[in-house]
Amino acid sequence: MTITAALLIAGIMMVALNAYVLLAGADFGGGVWDFLARGPRRKEQRDLISHALAPIWEANHVWLILVIVMLFTCFPTAFSTIAIMLHIPLTLMLLGIVLRGSAFIFRSYGSDQDAPQQRWGRVFAIASIVTPVLLGMCVGAVATGAVGGTTLTASGSFADHFVKPWLTLFGVGVGLLALALFSFLAAVYLTVEAHGTELQEEFRQRALWAAGAVFVIAFGVLAVSWSEAPMVREMLMTGPWALPFQIVTGFAAIAAIAALWTHHYRLARIAAAAQVSFILWGWAAAQYPYVLPPSLTIGAAAAPERTLVLVLWALALGACVLFPSLYYLFRVFKMRRES
Amino acid sequence: MRDLLAARSQMGVSLAFHIIFAVVGIGMPALMVIAEHRWRRTGDAGYLELAKRWSKGTAILFAVGAVSGTVLSFELGLLWPDFMRVAGPIVGMPFSLEGFAFFTEAIFLGIYLYGWDRISPRAHVLAGVVVAASGAVSGIFVVIANAWMNTPRGFTLVDGKFTNIDPLAAMMTPAAFPQTLHMTLAAYAATGFAVAGIHAVMLLRDPRNAFHRRALTIALLIGAPAALIQPLSGDIEARYVAQQQPAKLAAMEGHFHTMRGAPLSVGGFASEDEQRTKYAIEIPHGLSLLAFHELDAEVKGLDAFPRDEWPPVAIVHLAFDTMVGLGSLMALVSAVVLFMFWRKRDIIKERWVMIAVVLCAPMGFLCIEAGWVVTEVGRQPWVIYGILRTADAVTPMPGLIVPFLTFTALYCFLGVIVALLLYQHVLRSPREDETLPRQARAA
Ligand code: HDD
Numbered sequence: 001m002t003i004t005a006a007l008l009i010a011g012i013m014m015v016a017l018n019a020y021v022l023l024a025g026a027d028f029g030g031g032v033w034d035f036l037a038r039g040p041r042r043k044e045q046r047d048l049i050s051h052a053l054a055p056i057w058e059a060n061h062v063w064l065i066l067v068i069v070m071l072f073t074c075f076p077t078a079f080s081t082i083a084i085m086l087h088i089p090l091t092l093m094l095l096g097i098v099l100r101g102s103a104f105i106f107r108s109y110g111s112d113q114d115a116p117q118q119r120w121g122r123v124f125a126i127a128s129i130v131t132p133v134l135l136g137m138c139v140g141a142v143a144t145g146a147v148g149g150t151t152l153t154a155s156g157s158f159a160d161h162f163v164k165p166w167l168t169l170f171g172v173g174v175g176l177l178a179l180a181l182f183s184f185l186a187a188v189y190l191t192v193e194a195h196g197t198e199l200q201e202e203f204r205q206r207a208l209w210a211a212g213a214v215f216v217i218a219f220g221v222l223a224v225s226w227s228e229a230p231m232v233r234e235m236l237m238t239g240p241w242a243l244p245f246q247i248v249t250g251f252a253a254i255a256a257i258a259a260l261w262t263h264h265y266r267l268a269r270i271a272a273a274a275q276v277s278f279i280l281w282g283w284a285a286a287q288y289p290y291v292l293p294p295s296l297t298i299g300a301a302a303a304p305e306r307t308l309v310l311v312l313w314a315l316a317l318g319a320c321v322l323f324p325s326l327y328y329l330f331r332v333f334k335m336r337r338e339s
Numbered sequence: 340m341r342d343l344l345a346a347r348s349q350m351g352v353s354l355a356f357h358i359i360f361a362v363v364g365i366g367m368p369a370l371m372v373i374a375e376h377r378w379r380r381t382g383d384a385g386y387l388e389l390a391k392r393w394s395k396g397t398a399i400l401f402a403v404g405a406v407s408g409t410v411l412s413f414e415l416g417l418l419w420p421d422f423m424r425v426a427g428p429i430v431g432m433p434f435s436l437e438g439f440a441f442f443t444e445a446i447f448l449g450i451y452l453y454g455w456d457r458i459s460p461r462a463h464v465l466a467g468v469v470v471a472a473s474g475a476v477s478g479i480f481v482v483i484a485n486a487w488m489n490t491p492r493g494f495t496l497v498d499g500k501f502t503n504i505d506p507l508a509a510m511m512t513p514a515a516f517p518q519t520l521h522m523t524l525a526a527y528a529a530t531g532f533a534v535a536g537i538h539a540v541m542l543l544r545d546p547r548n549a550f551h552r553r554a555l556t557i558a559l560l561i562g563a564p565a566a567l568i569q570p571l572s573g574d575i576e577a578r579y580v581a582q583q584q585p586a587k588l589a590a591m592e593g594h595f596h597t598m599r600g601a602p603l604s605v606g607g608f609a610s611e612d613e614q615r616t617k618y619a620i621e622i623p624h625g626l627s628l629l630a631f632h633e634l635d636a637e638v639k640g641l642d643a644f645p646r647d648e649w650p651p652v653a654i655v656h657l658a659f660d661t662m663v664g665l666g667s668l669m670a671l672v673s674a675v676v677l678f679m680f681w682r683k684r685d686i687i688k689e690r691w692v693m694i695a696v697v698l699c700a701p702m703g704f705l706c707i708e709a710g711w712v713v714t715e716v717g718r719q720p721w722v723i724y725g726i727l728r729t730a731d732a733v734t735p736m737p738g739l740i741v742p743f744l745t746f747t748a749l750y751c752f753l754g755v756i757v758a759l760l761l762y763q764h765v766l767r768s769p770r771e772d773e774t775l776p777r778q779a780r781a782a
């Protein structure tokens with residue numbers, strides 16, 4: 001594996017996607033727990049969630065925009081193929097993103113009365129559940145090679161071209177996995193946010209349940225991949241990266257559960273984030289060297305060298321502004337309780 | 340063809356919706372920072388109340404701007420995959436830089452809105468300044484991308500293949516400076532007058548209200564200078580269009596026949612069938628003078644172009660006249676207002692000035708919508724001027740009428756809700772317990 005500019009950028013895109021999943025993913029998960037708020041303290045649960053989200057959710061979601069922009073600048077063929085084949089799930093996902101963001105802000109700034117409050121809360125929660133499932137389905141469709149492998153022909157039907165590539169059992173499985181992972185992350189983060197209150201225990205239990213769900217769904221997806229996504233299974237089971245990735249992912253998962261079990265919340269947060277990141281990178285490694293399996297490689301999809309080099313400079317420059325700002329944001333809002 | 344029309348309409352609706360919030364995202368942070376700065380300087384709590392209220396309005400509008408902008412970045416591919424395949428590597432650069440500007444804006448807005456009692460006063464004002472600056476920078480980058488579509492540069496076209504790609508040259512196109520200047524001024528003019536108009540309504544009812552008086556002054560100090568020089572920057576734009584996109588200029592002016600010493604047609608209806616602009620006021624030599632600053636310059640008419648390269652003339656001409664007409668009115672009102680500020684006259688006592696300010700409230704936004712119709716519809720049938728036709732860029736996905744209608748309905752719905760919320764927050768008279776959003780109050 002020689003490091004080319006294209007590969008470097010693909011790696012940075014994965015880092016940005018990773019950040020999106022760890023940060024915005026947890027925001028979606030927050031919506032799930034808003035939906036599932038139960039018991040005598042459900043109002044406190046909801047308040048904790050929206051309190052945790054409010055200052056950071058907009059910044060978190062810019063990561064996705066960064067990924068998209070890098071995709072169309074540096075891998076334009078991949079972007080346009082994805083945009084054609086996944087038109088329907090992407091459009092639905094956008095509707096989810098719009099409704100979620102607006103509902104959240106309308107709820108925070110809306111009237112003090114309960115009825116509209118609850119209505120916006122509902123919209124926020126449902127959009128938080130639907131959007132990650134669709135995101136996962138899109139990833140699943142890319143991974144199976146259906147997006148890169150389907151060509152538009154005169155004889156193919158609308159369903160053959162625009163529905164079947166993504167609406168598969170495997171795709172739904174990946175969607176549910178994304179939902180479970182995001183909920184897990186959110187619950188773990190919220191145990192830290194809820195420091196010193198009764199809510200901490202409630203979110204600890206939720207986190208453990210979510211970890212169980214992740215476990216079950218992950219095996220379900222693996223089972224389905226046997227018949228539906230042989231390429232993915234092949235790479236996950238026998239590729240050169242397969243074993244090390246499975247070991248570290250499994251280790252992180254066990255560490256997260258053990259830390260939750262023993263009330264080491266800060267540690268659980270790190271382990272959970274590591275687990276989710278390993279799964280993501282496992283997908284990337286399984287798919288390497290393709291951007292769009294089965295045939296479009298990173299090298300073949302890449303934009304001209306000059307564009308790539310300039311984008312790398314832009315990223316370096318941007319990072320100098322971004323990371324100090326992000327550090328400041330999180331220091332102001334997230335590290336307070338820890339000091 | 341029906342799908343193409345649906346795709347164009349969806350793009351137009353999404354952008355027309357987004358631009359409102361984007362413009363507010365550029366203008367409002369400036370207003371709120373000035374208000375806070377005054378409060379820190381004078382200790383006058385009225386300014387604090389103003390800063391907090393304005394920042395609440397900004398929070399609502401910014402969120403809608405952020406989600407509608409996300410839709411747009413996907414839509415570029417969902418609707419125009421072949422455009423992006425070609426344009427991505429050439430013009431992705433400003434979009435990438437814009438991404439970081441968004442980050443900065445979103446991060447510091449979070450800090451500003453929720454950090455009132457968490458960071459030092461100076462850091463808080465500074466956070467607001469960063470929001471205002473990065474908002475303007477975001478706008479500038481995306482308009483640079485649009486300028487490239489109008490005056491594509493930075494590549495060589497060999498047998499339909501784009502080679503020699505130079506993304507930096509693609510950012511420095513002839514349209515870039517005129518468009519970014521004009522757009523940035525437009526953002527301040529439109530936001531400033533919209534806010535001023537709202538508070539002027541309240542002052543007409545209750546002239547002694549100090550809260551609205553402060554708001555009016557700050558808003559006019561931002562809006563009026565921008566609106567005053569907007570015709571000048573518009574002139575710079577028109578001259579680049581005359582040079583680089585003569586067919587667009589001809590459509591804007593409803594100018595059908597190539598001639599020297601061309602007259603300027605103001606108003607009227609540009610009829611493509613009859614090839615003339617009916618019922619217009621004609622100013623002799625006006626067009627030659629404005630477009631090239633020469634009485635007898637030759638101005639190409641639409642007859643210089645094949646019929647299939649004409650943009651929809653009637654719409655472009657009407658939109659252009661709307662922008663220039665309303666823009667001239669705003670400039671006039673601005674001149675009066677600034678003159679009165681200079682002479683230290685109290686404009687609140689001059690009822691007719693106040694009424695004029697109220698009337699100007701929606702005009703900036705109308706100008707912005709009309710201006711973008713001129714730019715975008717006037718570029719048709721091209722998506723990349725002279726290079727790629729819109730019809731060749733559209734996605735092969737059928738049934739585009741469905742997403743078009745869905746997004747249109749969604750945006751109408753959101754528009755209504757936002758208007759209601761703003762009414763609650765900005766217009767209603769202040770109540771003590773309302774100065775912070777719910778989460779911050781709980782904190
Ligand atoms: C407050 C808003 C506002 C006001 C008062 C004006 N404009 Fe404008 N105009 C815009 C807001 C705008 C805009 C929405 O921002 C556009 C669309 C694209 C752009 O760069 O700016 C625009 C575009 C635009 C174009 C098209 C450029 C192109 O196709 O690239 C021209 C020729 C002018 N303007 C000229 C004028 C003139 C002569 C004005 C005199 C009063 C004027 N504008 C007032």
Ligand code: HEM
Nearest residue numbers: 347350351354355358481484485711715716719721722729
């Ligand atoms: C925000 C203000 C803008 C508004 C209100 C606006 C409006 C419109 C409208 C009305 C159309 C349809 C034109 C037609 O088909 O007749 C359109 C098309 C389009 N716009 Fe814009 N536009 C804006 C800015 C931009 C920017 C900044 C970009 C890109 C960087 C852009 C990219 C496009 C593309 C790709 C199309 C489709 C192809 C085409 O019709 O040329 N627009 N826009």
Ligand code: HEM
Nearest residue numbers: 360361364401404405408409411412441445474477478481
């Ligand atoms: C094709 C055209 C466009 C695309 C793809 C686009 C994309 C986006 C995206 C993704 C965001 C969200 C950023 C966030 O999450 O904070 C956004 C917000 C913003 N956009 Fe656009 N945009 C377009 C047109 C424009 C135009 C013409 C302007 C003009 C001045 C503009 C100015 C802004 C500003 C200032 C923001 C900051 C957030 C806000 O105030 O709402 N955009 N845009």
